[in-house]
Each structure stands twice: as C-alpha cells, then as structure tokens.
Amino acid sequence: MNTSTFENYESEVRSYCRHFPKVFTNAKGAVITDEDGVDYIDFFCGAGAVNYGHNNEYIKQKMVEYLSTDGIIHALDMYTVPKREFIETLEHKIIEPRGFNYKIQFCGPTGTNAVEAAIKLARKNKGRRNVFAFMGCFHGMTLGALSLTSEMYARGGAGASLNDVTHIPAPYMFEGLDVIQYMQTLIDDDHSGVEKPAAVIMETLQAEGGIRPFSDEFLRQVRDFCDKNDILMIVDDIQVGCCRCGSFFSFERAGIEPDMVVMSKSIGGLGMPLAILLLKGELDLWKPGEHNGTFRGNQLSFIAGKASFDWLLENNVEEETRRKGELVKSFIEREILPIDSRLELRGMGLIWGIDFGKINPELSEVVIEKCFENKLICECAGRDGSVLKIMPPLVIEDTLLMKGLNILADAAKEALK
Ligand SMILES: Cc1ncc(COP(=O)(O)O)c(C=O)c1O
Secondary structure, three states: OOOHHHHHHHOOOOOOOOOOOOOEEEEEOOEEEEOOOOOOOOOHHHOOOOOOOOOHHHHHHHHHHHHHHHOOOOOOOOOOHHHHHHHHHHHHHHHHHHHOEEEEEEOHHHHHHHHHHHHHHHHHHHHOOEEEEEEOOOOOOOEEEHHHOOOOHHHOOOOOOOEEEEEEEOOOOOOOOOHHHHHHHHHHHOOOOOOOOOEEEOOOEEEOOOOOOHHHOHHHHHHHHHHOEEEEEEEEOOOOOOOOOOOOOHHHOOOOOOOEEEEEEEEEEEEEOEEEEEHHHHHHOOOOOOOOOOOOOOHHHHHHHHHHHHHHHOOOOOHHHHHHHHHHHHHHHHHOOOHOOOEEEEEEEEEEEEOOOOOOHHHHHHHHHHHOOOOEEEEEEEEEHEEEEEEEOOOOOOHHHHHHHHHHHHHHHHOOO
C-alpha cells in the first residue's frame, strides 16, 4: 500500500495516521475498509465525530437528496432553510423536552472555535480575564482553547504565552483534597495570587485526559460553586456529548444546566464539520459579527445534523448506548481485568478506558498496535498515553462489538503475558 505521498508531501504534524498506516477508502457503520479491501472494526469513531455510524444510511440519504436539488451549500451565516430546520429540531426535539433553555451560536467548524467563543463571551459578560479549567482537560488547539488544555506536549506547540487560565486539580488527583473548597479559597483569599474567574470550563468526563468521569455530585457542586460566586459554568460536550455517555447531553445525569455548552464532532451528524455554542439568552452580549468566520455553518452539516436528531430519537440511541455500555463493562470485567489486578477500568455509556499506567504506561501502545494488526482500530489517551480508549460508533451491532472486544482481550493477554 503506497503511503509515500503522505510521507513525502504531508507535514510532520500528521498524527493518527502514524498509528494506522493504511490508506482507507470506505466506511459503513462501525467498519472502515482500506485500499486492499481489508475491513477494520472501528473503536475510535473519528474521536467521537461519527457516533451515529459511518455513512449512516438515513443521514446520508438526506444529504444526497439536498445535493441533488442544488440546495445552497455555502451561505456564510445567512438565513437558509437547512439552518432553520436544524435550529427548530435541536430546540424543539432535544433542548426543550429536557427542560433546558439555550440560544444557539454557530461557530467556525471545529470544536476549538466554539471553545474560543465560549471563553470570549464569558469574559465579556463578567469583565474578568481568568478562567478555571481542570488539570487533565482537553479543550482544543487554537491559542485561547490551548491555554485551557492542560497537556504539556500540546501547549508546547504554541510558541507563545498561554495566559489567563488557572488549572485546578481534578477531583481524582489528590485523595482527600476538597476541590470545591480549594477553588473557593483561591477566590476568597486575598493572598492566593489567583484572580477570580469569569468561568469554570469542564468536560463531565475527561476523554483525552484518560477517560476520567466526574461524579454527579461533583458536577452539582461545581454548579453550586458557580452560582454562589457569580461565575459561569461552561461544559465542553464536544467529545462526550451527542449521546456518547448515554444521554444526549453528558451532564443530564447530574440534573444540572450549565450556562454554556460547547458541542462539535457528532453534532454534524455524519462527521460533517460543525461547532455550536449553546448559551443562556441573557449572556448573549455579542455585537453583530464580533465572533465571525467564513464557515460558520455549512448547509450540508445542518442537513446531516438535523437528520441525526430525528434518527437518534427514532432509534432510541440513548438507551441503546447505555445497554451496549453494560456489555462492554461486563466483558472487560470478566475477560480483561482478571489478567492483572493493577489494570483499571473507567467509563460510562460507550466510552471506556483501560488504564495500564500502574503496570507500564507504554503497554497501551503495544496493545493498540496488536489490535490494529488484528483489524481493530483503537487509540490511547491520558497521562503518558497509558489509557486504551474504547469508543465505537453507538450504532455498532452487538456481534461486531463482541468481536472487537475479543480482539482487544487477546491483544491485552499477549501484551501482559
Ligand atoms: C473535549 C474536547 N474539546 C475540544 C476539542 C477540540 O475539537 P476540534 O478538534 O474539533 O477543534 C476536542 C477534540 O478532541 C475535545 O475532545
């Protein structure tokens, strides 16, 4: 298989292709096919961008229909029928039935741009520069978002100072540390050296940070902390939203309503680029065009996104995700954890991580290579990349899910023997 074009001409910045050095042609459901016609089971899911399956037939047909009518594709942020239908469906079928109340801001097409919008708007609202983010978080790679992202390797690429963020220890990091009290002390103590933030931004389950779910109780405590101190709560649901954790929004399990929510990846339905910021109406202090961009809303992404909302409701995707999540959990508890008592399993819905860190962080890399040899695609995450991440499309058939898990179990057994 010829990969020399990429090696000769594509920048060294390329990354995922180094783990999976094949040239891919087709994809359907939870299977990706390479140029030689070899099928791979996908436990990576475009890092959460194709939750509803590669080339989901219903969504794809809606896009094909739209293309065949010469429907407008690029319209800046002008009013269009696909945008109207996307907004109406998201508001009336997803947001309102959950008792939430958000306006929608369309951002540049990647998640990081929605994060930029969220922190700009939070700072504008509160007239404060600082933002609290949690150690272990990932919020994107453009400079504002990167100032939040805690991974030192990614931050090192900035070549500029990354300011106006205070990183707070995540609740799993120091046993006995009351993280809420710690944040309260930072803002109350006139010798803390830390400025009161405009917002606290968080993932409800740190994904790139190593599949680290925050408890329902902790999410509620952050909500209370923000309310009590006139600070905005921003949830980054870019990777773990769109049903990944078993409900459309990942924070539903805690019964909270953040002030802002950033979404991307699967919000574009079929892996189409789209990023949105959901915001409480009273926070909408933007002046026209103050967070601008050419690609704020691709019409095909609107078509695919709207179709995905209809499709996920029709097909009980939230419930199915929870059911399949239990299959994954019980399989790993039965077949993989007994191999070595130092292995740890964390996750919910259809995002799970097996942490090899207490044995040898490099083992996760060995296992993903063995998986790939056996036609299973999965990635690693977390400190030293020690966590093997399991994140199949939510539509994966049970048999394929089990097949992938068996490949994984065999690879783990071989690596740990
Ligand atoms: C939680 C979270 N926030 C933000 C981003 C950045 O999104 P994008 O890569 O589309 O800029 C990601 C990407 O993986 C993410 O997982």
